[in-house]
Amino acid sequence: MTSDRPTSPATSRKAAAALIAAVLAMTAWHAFNTWRGADQAAEAMVQALTRTMEYQTDTTLRSVDNLLLEAVQRIDPAQWPQPTQTQWLQARLADFPEARNLLVVAPDGKSVGPGLSAAGMIGPPLDVSDRQHFRFHHDHPDNHRLIIGDPIIDRLDGRQIIPLSHAIVDSSGTFKGMIAIGIDPSFMVKALESLVIEEAGGISIIRDDGVFLARIPDPYGSFGRSVAGSPLFQQFLPRSPSGVARFVSVADGNAKIVGYRTLARYPVVVTVGMTEKTAFAPFWSEMSWISLAVVVISGALY
Structure with missing residues (x-):
């Protein structure tokens, strides 16, 4: 005969805990992949825009x-x-x-x-x-x-x-x-406007000794200012003339993902940046809804 004894509360709690653990594991895996996707998309965007900016700047100077x-x-x-x-x-x-x-x-x-x-x-x-x-x-x-x-x-x-x-x-x-x-530096600034992702991310043309030639935001205040002591010039450029850097900007204090390229013909570096806040905004929005759903499901199961 099949036993009709009810499942004990302890057994039910164990099953619920195991199910919650599985949901949390799947959520963590999804979160990791979503974060990595947002990170890769941000890198791809700043790299593509930096290549375009490199071409435009080189053409003007040449x-x-x-x-x-x-x-x-x-x-x-x-x-x-x-x-x-x-x-x-x-x-x-x-x-x-x-x-x-x-x-x-x-x-x-x-x-x-x-x-x-x-x-x-x-x-x-x-x-x-x-x-x-x-x-x-x-x-x-x-x-x-x-x-x-x-x-x-x-x-x-x-x-x-x-x-x-x-x-x-x-x-x-x-x-x-x-x-x-x-x-006229305003001519260079106008060329930058079509490529800027967001003002807080920044976009710039910099002489290879760290002096701003053109920049958004604050094109007039940045004109001639040196960022030779920034992480870009102190850490990243000595390792590679082009790439993607992550640092807190000395110009505005924002944590950024920055594409940078050094021109082959001229002593100039171009950069296009995106703040981490913007890069990962879709990730945090999705995670907030998922976290709420996990809490509701966990409460119902446990």
């Missing part, structure tokens, strides 16, 4: 670099300005919305005439002998690469610029001067 190379081959500061050269350069500058002005500088650091923009001659002659980019060219005339100068306030119009420059040297290697183009 275009200005090529224009400067053309200019240093055509222009002799001792013969500047000649009408044919100013007309040619003025027309070329019109094709570069990011270029605010151009300055031809003699070997002593004084500009030869005023600056030049797409609209014509601007401002008075200037002395730029104290500028970092001029001093570099003066002291290293054999270096023919593009120099990205310190972000500065332009003496021509009092606005922020990023000076890009090339030295002018003659056939014997003698330093003859410099040609510099002032880049």
Whole structure:
């Protein structure tokens, strides 16, 4: 005969406890996979956007670099300005919305005439002998690469610029001067806007010594500021020129997942960040509902 004895309370509690344990184990496994999925999705997003930003920034710098190379081959500061050269350069500058002005500088650091923009001659002659980019060219005339100068306030119009420059040297290697183009940082900021995930995550173009060239958020407050002491420059870049970093930002204090890439041609690092709060928001939302369901089920079973 089959026993009809009722199940003891202790046995029922054991069965309920075993079922609850199984539910908790499945919940933990699901939580782990959900977290890992959110983490991988965040990494994939910042890496993809950083690659796009690398391409855009390289294209902008290379275009200005090529224009400067053309200019240093055509222009002799001792013969500047000649009408044919100013007309040619003025027309070329019109094709570069990011270029605010151009300055031809003699070997002593004084500009030869005023600056030049797409609209014509601007401002008075200037002395730029104290500028970092001029001093570099003066002291290293054999270096023919593009120099990205310190972000500065332009003496021509009092606005922020990023000076890009090339030295002018003659056939014997003698330093003859410099040609510099002032880049409008707001042009770079506008390019960043299309790629930003969230302002708190941040997106930036940084010179490889840690100086901000452009950044969102706070583009004006960040201009020229150094983050050389940040985890990105102290820990991650020394290990790899490109990758994904996780750290608390020294710029705004947010815990972030940051994609970063170092440009191959120029001393520039680009970054795209996402806060951990945003990256894992779907995970925490799902976990809150699952946790509530587990509590309700556990209460009903036990």
